[in-house]
Amino acid sequence: MLKTALAAICVFTLLATAFLTASLLVLQPPRANYPIWFTLATIITIQSVATFVAMANPHAWLRILVAAGGAALGTIGVWTVRETLTSSHFEGHALVLGAMLVVQGGLTLVMFLRLQDFRRAGLQS
Numbered sequence: 001m002l003k004t005a006l007a008a009i010c011v012f013t014l015l016a017t018a019f020l021t022a023s024l025l026v027l028q029p030p031r032a033n034y035p036i037w038f039t040l041a042t043i044i045t046i047q048s049v050a051t052f053v054a055m056a057n058p059h060a061w062l063r064i065l066v067a068a069g070g071a072a073l074g075t076i077g078v079w080t081v082r083e084t085l086t087s088s089h090f091e092g093h094a095l096v097l098g099a100m101l102v103v104q105g106g107l108t109l110v111m112f113l114r115l116q117d118f119r120r121a122g123l124q125s
Contacts, residue, residue, distance in 0.1 A: 003055060006107040010048040013100050017044045020093060031089075040076065044101070047073050051108055067112040074105025 021041050024032055047069040054066040080098030084091055 002107065002111055006051065006104070006111050007055065009100060009104045009107060010051050013044060013097075013104050014048050016093075016097050016100060017041050020097065043076070044073070047108075048104075051104075054112060063112040067109055070105045070108025070112065072105070073101045073108065077101025077103075077105055 021037070024034070024037060047066075050062075050066050050069060054062045077098045077100070080094055080101065084094045084098060
């Protein structure tokens with residue numbers, strides 16, 4: 001069930017990122033920060049794809065790398081939610097995407113840092 005939930009949130013996050021990128025390119029809002037958005041979209045895409053690869057390939061080094069990326073996504077999500085709620089200009093899509101990143105980061109950490117998996121791999125005594 002955890003694997004399914006993580007896969008679903010990865011798909012939803014990728015779809016939201018693609019939608020927001022397309023809307024940014026089509027609408028060209030004047031306040032948009034293109035370099036930051038495209039960097040963030042790249043990070044989200046790479047982490048989501050790496051999560052799918054790690055679910056299919058359970059190598060210990062990949063699990064640790066993806067877990068670190070999940071922690072980074074969660075941190076970015078918390079930062080996004082905080083900035084949205086304290087800004088004078090409220091962006092609903094930023095709040096939703098930030099919350100999705102927090103959930104994806106948390107699920108990634110829970111999925112890939114389970115102690116019994118490391119014990120089985122011989123990395124924990």
